[in-house]
Amino acid sequence: MKAxxxxxxxxxxDATIExxxxxxxxxxSVRMELLRATAKTASDRQxxxxxxxxxxxxxxxxxxxxxxxxxxxxxxxxxxxxxxxxWEEVEVQSG
Numbered sequence: 626m627k628a629x630x631x632x633x634x635x636x637x638x639d640a641t642i643e644x645x646x647x648x649x650x651x652x653x654s655v656r657m658e659l660l661r662a663t664a665k666t667a668s669d670r671q672x673x674x675x676x677x678x679x680x681x682x683x684x685x686x687x688x689x690x691x692x693x694x695x696x697x698x699x700x701x702x703x704x705x706x707x708x709x710x711x712w713e714e715v716e717v718q719s720g
Contacts, residue, residue, distance in 0.1 A: 626650070629716045630681050630688060635659050642705055648717045649708040652694070659683070660692055660709070674698040681715060688714040 626648055628636035638654035660679035669676050675697030678690040691713045695702045711717055 627718055627720065628655075628711045629718065630659070630691070630714060631686075633659075635681065635715065636709065636711070642708065644702070644705060647710045647712065649705040649710045652707055652709060655709045661687070663690055674702050679709075681711075691715050 626636075626638060626641040627634055628648075628650060634656075636650040636655040638650050640651055640654070642649045660681060661683070663678045663680055665677070669678065672695075674695035677694050677696050679692040679694070681688040681691045692709055692711050692715065694707055694709050695705060696707065698706050
């Protein structure tokens with residue numbers, strides 16, 4: 626699986642996990658230099674899995690909060706502990 630942002634591969638792995646229609650990538654397969662942790666909102670702090678959102682890209686061309694990771698997952702999400710999920714402007718595709 627690959628995650629693409631504006632035509633650029635930002636994650637590539639054969640070891641992804643799909644949960645609730647979202648694909649999670651192992652952190653080591655993600656170009657973390659392209660992600661920047663965002664400040665947590667009140668809603669983020671209420672998440673039982675300790676969600677951390679990331680902006681994808683840098684500066685004015687960034688896609689806001691289009692990646693996330695569970696930093697303290699409960700049992701339901703334990704298998705993707707610190708893995709990265711993508712949505713909205715990030716396209717996830719096979720191959």
